[in-house]
Amino acid sequence: MSAYKLIYFESRGVAELARLVFKQAGQKFEDVRVPQDQWPNVKEEQPMKSLPVLEIDGRKYCQSAAIVRYLGRKFGLMGSDEEEGLVIDELLEMFSEMMNKHIVKIYMDQDDTKKMELLKAFKEDSLPVYMNLIEKRLEENRKKNGEDGFYVGSSVTLGDLTIYNYMFAICTFMGNFGLDPLEGRVAISGLVTKVEQPPNIAKWIKERPVTDH
Template identity: 55%
Template structure:
C-alpha cells in the first residue's frame, strides 16, 4: 500500500476534497499544513511551487483536481460504470466552472461591501441555474433520496458536500448561502455529513476560516 502525504496550507481550500476522499476510504495519510517560513522552506521542492501537492511514495504530484481524480479512482469512488463516471466528471467540471466564472471575482474583491453585493448577486442570479441542474441530476438517481449516482458513495457526493460546506461557512456568514432554500440538497448534505468517516473527520479536523 502506498504511503501518502498531502501538503497544503492550514485551510480546507483546494485540498479538502482530497482529504475527504482519503478519510471516506479509511486511508491513512500525513495531513501536512504549511504556513509562513515552513512554506517558504518547502516551496522550492514543490512542482510549480504551489500547493496542494500529494506525495505518493516520495513522488510529488500537483494540481488539485488531478489529485482528486487519482484518489477517487484509486479508492473506488469514481462510480461503477463509465456512465456513472461521466456524471461524476460532469459535476466536477460544473464546480470548476462556478469557481472560475463567479467565485474568484468574489474572493479577490477587497471592498467588503462590494464583496457582499457580489455574493448576493451570485446567490440570486449566478447560482440558481447550477442548483437547478444539480437537483435534476440528483433526482435522476432514486428520486434524489440517495447518492448522486449509483448505490454507493462516490467522489460526486463528497464534492457536492464539500462545496455546500464551503458556501455555508463562507457566504452563509453574510446571509448569502446559495444552497439555502433547496430542501432536496439540504437532505443530501445531511446524509453525507452523517457518513461515519465524514462525521468523524468533521469533529477531528482543525478549525479554520477557509
C-alpha cells in the same frame, strides 16, 4: 501498500476534497500542513512551486483536480460505470467553474458593499443554473435508486463528497453575509446532511482543524 502524504497549507482550500476522499476510503495518509512562515523554504522543494502536492511512495504529483480524480478512481469512488463517472466529472467542473468564475473573484474584492452586491447577483442569477442541474441529477438518481440514492448509484462517491465539500465552503462564505445558498434546495441540503453521517466522515468533520477557508 503505498504511503501517501498530502502537502498543503493550514486551510481546507483546494486540498480538503482529497482529505475527504482519503477519510471516506479509510486510507491512512500524512496530512502535512505548511505554516505560512515556512512556505518560502518548502516552496523550493515542490515541482510547480505551489500546493497541494500528493506524495505517493516519495514521488510528488501536482494539481488538485488531478489528485482528487486519481484518488476517486484508486478507491472506487467514481461510480459503477463510465456514465456515472461522467456525471461526477461534470459536477467537479461545475464547482471548479463556480469557484473560479464567481466565488474567488467576490472573495478577493476588498469592498464589502460591492462584495454584498456581487453575492446577491450570484445567488439570483448564476447559482440557480448550477443548483438546478445538481437537483436534476439527484432526481434522476432517485428515480433509479429510490431514497437510498446518492448523487450517482446507491453509495457514497466522489460526487457526494464534492457537493458536501463545496457547499460547506460556499455556505460558510455566503453565511458571513447573511446569505444562504441552500435556501429552498431541499434535495441538496438532504444530501449534504447524508454525507456527514458515515462514521469516517463524521469523525473527520469533528476533528479537522477549524479554518476560515
